[in-house]
Amino acid sequence: xxxxxxxxxxxxxxxxxxxxxxxxxxxxxxxxxxxxxxxxxxxxxxxxxxxxxxxxxxxxxxxxxxxxxxxxxxxxxxxxxxxxxxxxxxxxxxxxxxxxxxxxxxxxxxxxxxxxxxxxxxxxxxxxxxxxxxxxxxxxxxxxxxxxxxxxxxxxxxxxxxxxxxxxxxxxxxxxxxxxxxxxxxxxxxxxxxxxxxxxxxxxxxxxxxxxxxxxxxxxx
Amino acid sequence: xxxxxxxxxxxxxxxxxxxxxxxxxxxxxxxxxxxxxxxxxxxxxxxxxxxxxxxxxxxxxxxxxxxxxxxxxxxxxxxxxxxxxxxxxxxxxxxxxxxxxxxxxxxxxxxxxxxxxxxxxxxxxxxxxxxxxxxxxxxxxxxxxxxxxxxxxxxxxxxxxxxxxxxxxxxxxxxxxxxxxxxxxxxxxxxxxxxxxxxxxxxxxxxxxxxxxxxxxxxxxxxxxxxxxxxxxxxxx
Numbered sequence: 001x002x003x004x005x006x007x008x009x010x011x012x013x014x015x016x017x018x019x020x021x022x023x024x025x026x027x028x029x030x031x032x033x034x035x036x037x038x039x040x041x042x043x044x045x046x047x048x049x050x051x052x053x054x055x056x057x058x059x060x061x062x063x064x065x066x067x068x069x070x071x072x073x074x075x076x077x078x079x080x081x082x083x084x085x086x087x088x089x090x091x092x093x094x095x096x097x098x099x100x101x102x103x104x105x106x107x108x109x110x111x112x113x114x115x116x117x118x119x120x121x122x123x124x125x126x127x128x129x130x131x132x133x134x135x136x137x138x139x140x141x142x143x144x145x146x147x148x149x150x151x152x153x154x155x156x157x158x159x160x161x162x163x164x165x166x167x168x169x170x171x172x173x174x175x176x177x178x179x180x181x182x183x184x185x186x187x188x189x190x191x192x193x194x195x196x197x198x199x200x201x202x203x204x205x206x207x208x209x210x211x212x213x214x215x216x217x218x219x220x221x
Numbered sequence: 222x223x224x225x226x227x228x229x230x231x232x233x234x235x236x237x238x239x240x241x242x243x244x245x246x247x248x249x250x251x252x253x254x255x256x257x258x259x260x261x262x263x264x265x266x267x268x269x270x271x272x273x274x275x276x277x278x279x280x281x282x283x284x285x286x287x288x289x290x291x292x293x294x295x296x297x298x299x300x301x302x303x304x305x306x307x308x309x310x311x312x313x314x315x316x317x318x319x320x321x322x323x324x325x326x327x328x329x330x331x332x333x334x335x336x337x338x339x340x341x342x343x344x345x346x347x348x349x350x351x352x353x354x355x356x357x358x359x360x361x362x363x364x365x366x367x368x369x370x371x372x373x374x375x376x377x378x379x380x381x382x383x384x385x386x387x388x389x390x391x392x393x394x395x396x397x398x399x400x401x402x403x404x405x406x407x408x409x410x411x412x413x414x415x416x417x418x419x420x421x422x423x424x425x426x427x428x429x430x431x432x433x434x435x436x437x438x439x440x441x442x443x444x445x446x447x448x449x450x451x452x453x454x455x456x457x458x
Contacts, residue, residue: 100452107444155424162451166431167443174368175432176337176397179316182428183416 022046023053024074027064033216034066037073038132043080044073046131050082051106058112068216069116071139072123072209078148081130084157106131107163110138119219123212124148125205134161137168141219142198143212144190145205150198153185172197224252225274226260232267232422233413236260238332239274245283246328248290249303249360257306261313267417267425269313270409271336272320273329278345281327284354300359303328307361311335312433314426316416320409321345322402326384331358334365339395340409341387342402347395348384370394427454 022044026035036057038044061069073079113120113135122128122136125145133150136142144150152165160166161182170178173196181188193199203211222240229235238244238251261269273279290296310317310332319325319333321341326348333339341347349358357363358379366375374393378385390396400408417425427450434443 100448103451104445104448107448111441111444155420155428158421158424158454160424160428160431160451160454162448164444164447166428166447166450167435167440170432170435175436176369178432179337179429180416182432183316183420183425 022050023057025057025060027066031065031067033068033070033213034061034064036061036069036071038071038079038135039074041075041077043077043127044075044132045080046082046135051102051109054109054113055105058109061116062112064118066118067220068119068121070121070123070209070212070216071113071135072212073125075126076147077126078122078124078128078136079132080127081132081134084130084159103162110135110164114138114140119216121212121215123208124150124199125208130154130161130165131163134163134165134168137172138164141200141215142193143201143203143208143215144193144199145208146190146202147205148190148193148199148202150188150193151185152182155183156185169198222246222248222251224256224260226256226263228263228266231410231414232265232417233270233410234260234263234266234268235270235272237272237274238279238329241275243277243280243324244273244275244329245280246303247283247286249282249296249300249328250306251303251328251332252306254302254306254309257309261309261315261317265422266315267420267422268315268413269317270320270406270413271310271317271332272406273322275323277323277329278319278321278325278333279329280324281329281331281350281360287354287356304361307332307335307365311365312436313337314429316413316425316429318409318413320405321347321387321396322405327351327358328360331360331362331365334369334395335361338397338412339390340398340400340405340412341390341396342405343387343399344402345387345390346384347378347387347390348382349379350382350384352380352382366395421454421457423457424454427451 022040024037024039120139121141122139123143128150152161154161190202194202225237227235317336318338319336324346325333351358370393387399391399431447431450434446
């Protein structure tokens with residue numbers, strides 16, 4: 001069993017779930033498969049604290065003696081990404097919440113995740129949008145529940161993806177498909193995501209976490 | 222061959238490869254580099270349709286002419302210059318859609334493959350006949366096929382030299398959409414309008430630039446540039 005919700009003595013840097021932490025690391029004893037849980041239900045939106053929390057966890061993740069890492073959302077959804085309203089307001093404030101430096105730091109966090117020395121699998125159920133999808137793209141593999149939907153809708157909000165989406169999407173889905181998905185911002189369901197290479201497997205909703213764990217076991221073997 | 226550009230009223234321009242009836246390429250350098258650059262960067266333009274003049278897209282090089290050219294010492298250099306034009310299209314600052322009617326063969330197919338999208342008439346034909354001449358496709362075909370079709374399909378097409386119809390090309394991922402010839406252009410325009418119509422030119426160019434960076438820059442650098450581009454778009458610079 002995991003040490004969910006409690007501080008792990010082996011990892012003093014990992015704070016217990018505060019109730020509004022937005023991001024929670026659940027480690028298993030004996031180098032099992034750890035879980036990074038996006039925890040701001042219902043949509044697990046990436047609020048202002050999310051990236052700070054991820055940044056704080058990156059060092060711990062790097063040294064984690066884990067067999068692998070499964071990244072998933074609490075409840076039905078993976079993540080609806082950043083709050084676009086707050087993001088845009090932040091960009092035009094005199095003292096912006098998000099400036100180029102903050103965004104770069106966020107991108108570096110995702111890159112650190114991409115470079116972890118053990119297998120990483122995003123287990124995606126429900127919505128996986130914007131920076132939520134960019135997080136999933138930074139994982140080595142993606143397993144989707146049949147109800148998953150994906151999109152990088154940033155261009156429909158007069159923006160563009162800023163955390164690796166435009167760089168990682170074409171590597172998986174090809175150039176033409178990436179142009180189409182980025183400029184249209186349209187939703188892709190699980191079946192299409194599998195067809196275009198965005199995800200590696202589609203499973204039933206109830207089997208999602210087990211399937212992600214099995215994938216870690218298989219590639220870590 | 223000459224290339225004829227018509228700016229579009231809807232920010233979607235048209236570039237026609239013109240050497241009827243089959244729009245064969247006399248030289249690997251099928252257009253002037255400066256002219257092509259100007260067309261791709263036409264002010265306000267958000268997408269471009271590339272098509273052949275008349276019934277065909279392009280049948281590629283003229284075999285007789287090609288045989289003679291192959292004996293000239295400068296031909297390799299000419300081929301490289303021609304490929305520079307393909308790279309310009311492949312890394313265009315806006316999406317480029319190849320509108321394919323009739324034959325799309327050899328170097329013609331290679332030109333279509335370097336575009337971001339391919340819409341084809343149901344009666345169109347695709348293939349790499351170069352192997353029949355004892356050659357191989359020399360205009361980036363093997364490279365551009367990678368990432369569009371599966372490796373198995375690529376090997377099949379490149380080595381067999383067989384011609385395939387639009388439906389099979391669609392099945393292999395070479396063609397994005399097949400429609401009746403009469404509805405082809407309208408379909409393509411509507412698709413592009415849907416794609417870029419509501420986006421600002423700044424957004425289109427920033428997204429395209431970042432995608433191009435993903436191809437040619439080391440990952441860390443491409444990621445850093447994406448952030449820069451994001452901030453430019455967010456500030457509307």
